[in-house]
Amino acid sequence: MSIKCQTIMNWLEAWAPKFLAQEGDRIGLLIGTPASEIKKVLVTLEVTEEVVSEAIQAEVQLIISHHPLFRDPLPHLRFDSYPTSLIARLVQTGIHLYVAHTNLDAAPDGVNDILARRLGLLELEFLFPIRGEKLYKIAVFVPEGYEDPVRRAMCGMGAGWIGKYAECTFQTAGMGTFRPLPGATPFLGEVGELEKACEYRLETIVPEGKLSQVLEAMREAHPYEEVAYDVYPLWNQGRRYGFGRAGKLAEGMSLARFAEEVKRSLELEVVRVVGSPDRMVRKVALCGGSAMVFLPQALKTGADVYLTGDVKHHEALDAIARDMALIDAGHHGTERVVVPALAEYLKEKAENEKIALEIVISRANTDPFLYL
Ligand SMILES: [Zn+2]
Structure with missing residues (x-):
């Protein structure tokens, strides 16, 4: 297939x-x-x-x-x-x-999480948090007998997750009314006649990134020609996202040794180092690719070194002036x-x-x- x-x-x-x-x-x-x-x-x-x-x-x-x-x-x-x-x-x-690209940099388990894991960083935080994921509530009206297929279709595409619980939905029984107009081919009732149908209001939560695919799956599993449903924006926040990461090393080490660790864990022949080789490194900020733009955020985390790629001459001088060590592992090497x-x-x-x-x-x- x-x-x-x-x-x-x-x-x-x-x-x-x-x-x-x-x-x-x-x-x-x-x-x-x-x-x-x-x-x-x-x-x-x-x-x-x-x-x-x-x-x-x-x-x-x-x-x-x-x-x-x-x-x-x-x-x-x-x-x-x-x-x-x-x-x-x-x-x-x-x-x-x-x-x-940048969506994969910021994604959980994306470029920066992979780098942080390779280096064994602990207690991770974002260098540059972006807004949390938006959540929506979908409420769909389903005729009796179709509530399970529609629920399965929606949950199968990513609806209904709350923390460690999947398939979280709520359903209430009620009475739906509709009058099919000429040209309609109704699943229930007759054209021109007011139909009263036993329906369920099936509701569940869905993150922004999965909304369109969940709605598509819902429409496909629903037997009605015209599906009645509502989508509500919620104040609840879903997963948090951000660019770059900062975290602690399990054991402090010199900048020189940390540079060797970076080479080993990223399988690189060479890295460029800015700062005294003897400087103690306990906390590391990082962002893959070309990310000297986040130097101020790296400083704010209290990191001892900032690992990124594409460091320019004047940016390196700027980092020295601000007492931040750098490791430039290359754009390619970090991504x-x-x-x-x-x-x-x-x-x-x-x-x-x-x-x-x-x-x-x-x-x-x-x-x-x-x-x-
Ligand atoms: Zn890149």
Whole structure:
């Protein structure tokens, strides 16, 4: 059994909801159509010439990338300039492109949680909290006998979670009325006649990121031509999200030793260090990618060192002036950890739903730098 691109998108967005992305970030399905059938997926950090060739050769229908292939509005679709040449090759070969970028950075178990886990950080906090997840209440009116299928469909797509409890719903019996108008093909009653039906009001809670898929599943399982339902925004807050993490090491160590720990746990040949090698490190702030913009937040957490990538000369001087040590483990070095996690997540989803979806990780080295 193959799978629709939309289903894979739903899986990814259940993990890294789109609302977590920074404004203007190019995320989601950038090339392709959600209705396409997908049999094979290539997961990568980056979409380069080499990755596109690999995808064509491996006959995948979908590339899932952390970094978007393009950000700014495209001035043209010429085949002889970057990145439009790559877009053209993907379109010509029918390969879809889906991107989970800053939404995956901020997501639970995303880039920054993976880094924090690799380094064994404890008592994690956010460097830059974003708003908590919005919650909604759905109340749907279901004819007798359909309350269980509709509940199952909604809960199966992520409704009804409260803390450690799943399938939390409430139902009340009542009487629904409706008069089918000419042109209607009613499940119950006759056209033109007022129908009184025994119905249940079935209500449950759903997080913002899963609202559209839960509503879709609800409509599909519901027998009525026109489904009566309400969606209420709630004041209750769901999961909290944020960029970057800060946490404590189980044991304090020198900056020099911590730099070695970073190299070991992220499998890197080299890191750049700013600060005295003897400085004691007990608390670490981190944010994968290019995140010196969060230096003030890293300082506020009381961290002894800030681990990120893409540190510029003047930013390093600024950190020294503010008495913050830095470890620049590279943009690529701090983010590539998410690629195997993405592949693992998709494999697990496909296995759970007994779908034969092949997932491959790109073998291309997309780090533009050599360390000589
Ligand atoms: Zn990045």
